[in-house]
Amino acid sequence: MIDYRMSYLIGMPHDVGYSIQAISGITGMTTETVIDQLGKLNEQLQQFSYKTIDWEQDKIYFSKQVTDKWLELHFGKQEADIFYSEYERQALLYLLTFIAEEDLSVYYYQEFLQVSKNTILADIKKLRERLAERNIHLDYSRKKGFYLSGHEEQIRMQAHQMIANIVMTVSGKWGLKKGLMKDSVMFEAEVRSCLLETIKASELTIVPSRTEETIYFMAYVLRRGKTYSYHLDEQTKGRLKELNAFLASRQFLSQFPEILARENEQFYFTLIFMTITQGEIRDTALEFLLECASQIIHEMERLAAIEFKAYRRLLLDFFYHLVPAFFRIKYHFSLANVLTEEIKEQYGELFTLTKIALQPLERLTGHAIPDEEVGYFTILFGGEIGNQREANRIIRYKALVLCPSGISSSLIMQSELRELFPTIDFDLTTTVDQLESISESDYDVIFSSVPLDTSKKTYLVNPILSQLEKNNLIRSVQEDLLIPGIVVPSVDEIIETLLPYIELKKGVTKEKIYRILNRKMIKKLKVKEDEKPMLSELLTAGMIQLTDQKMNWEEAIAYAAQPLKRQGKITENYIEAMIKKVKDYGAFIHIGKGIALPHARPEDGVRQLGMSLLKVETPVLLLDDPKHEITIFICLAAVDNEMHLKALASLTKILSNKENLEKLLAANDQATIIQLLKEGESL
Known part of the structure; x- marks a missing residue:
């Protein structure tokens, strides 16, 4: 793909020659990068049989085709090969209307999207139905052509959603760029440069995965903001004015004085900045x-x-x-x-x-x-x-984790890889630019969610891996790096091993066996992956008690824990630790109306995962506080931070359902409680 900064040249006169140094000054790129980009540009011109760049006596001349065919050159695709999905057509139709400064007709939409009149009419009908749900209307009049009406906040939010949904596809991005090029071929590049310069100057930390959609959204809002205004109440303005991003907003808009003059837009762009800016502890x-x-x-x-x-x-x-x-x-x-x-x-x-x-x-x-x-x-x-897993590891290899989808996706990807490969030391990077700034001597391999052009060994992985994908990755890494462990054989290897010793029935092919075995492996692996017990598997009849005895809160916790102690799942020390924790930290175990979840650390005396339940007839006051009246105590003995989560998730669903919670609090026998717990698991 041609660098966006080269678009600064397409608005320049075509009959003027430029030196490499002049182009470097115009684009802000180094001379080496300029030469590289000129080479790529010439390759694209040749590929599409367009007039190539003239290079005469250290001067470079661009033909008008470079401007006229800029999108094709930038993407390396011809417009005839661009096909919009139905959603993309309707989104672009909306966005063209969003920034319109003149009459829009069906013919305009038709020419822009390169589809038939009937297709446009069908898209308009469907788009109107979708917009009506948000109280937005795509209206038409002979005087104004097509235009949007409704609350400006909703109109802009719809534009943001559509841009975010289509910016990740080539056809979607093509349409977004084309929509902005009607008035200026350089406008999108100018917005991009201004945003990046503002981020650098203001020292804001931007979420990388949100940058691209924000550039286009800002560009489209800048176009719309010349005609339509966004209104915020004075209280909101006051809060936004205190933020560092407000100064960044003003700095960014200083390059667009017509919008800067509209005070409300300064605050709106502050909001945009805040939706993509990581928190700053000094703010x-x-x-x-x-x-x-x-x-x-x-x-x-x-x-x-x-x-x-x-x-x-x-x-x-x-x-x-x-x-x-x-x-x-x-x-x-x-x-x-x-x-x-x-x-x-x-x-x-x-x-x-x-x-x-x-x-x-x-x-x-x-x-x-x-x-x-x-x-x-x-x-x-x-x-x-x-x-928090694998705290003591022997580091043998160093790896980089690259996941541009955002810091949260990066963290989960890094966490899963650490679990799979405890002998590898993983460092996190969230952008390709960050990767390029790290010396190759600092790492051995790369695990990336996007393809990379690098000499280092790279494993392409999804941010969230299925069990089958995990097994295949384990196999590849073990083969490449000789990491000790059990290699899960691939489906291909299993079949190849068995074929010399079996005779296939008529109509049965190797491919058919592969499909069947692959399905069964996925099914088995999914079962193996999900080993966390359910709530009803932990709270069986032997672990549930009901009593009419009157007791204080300490006695109630000790009483509730007795089934766990009898079965050897906890020691007496664990009961004391649960009580001490309430004394030290307060009534934090009160997790819902009348429900308490006593627990302590695994190292305080847990031998095996377990839960026990006690329902008292006379409510117990936790810490003797009337605000914490407890009817049900559920003691938890956790062996780590994860194995009990499925059970607690089910319990949380029960507590979040008012009807089920009332039934649980009113239950007076084990069978009813067990039935309610099972019903809660299916919520």
């Missing part, structure tokens, strides 16, 4: 989010019955991500391109607990937390839990 205006981060972490520890040992590091990492998430949720900026379904599939119990733990953020924003945001926090917690 005193964000202290309230540091407190929120602390509350969420402690809530997660309480709900999941775990303790994060590197608390300060986790607090800072969490705060860095919480800041942009707060502004996205509070002001309705969507988060796209997230592996939400994959996270739910592989980290379901952690996702459930994280969703509940995020209630302090929900109260702060006044909005429900979207699953996409929950997913990011889930893998942030998951990464930290993973980091």
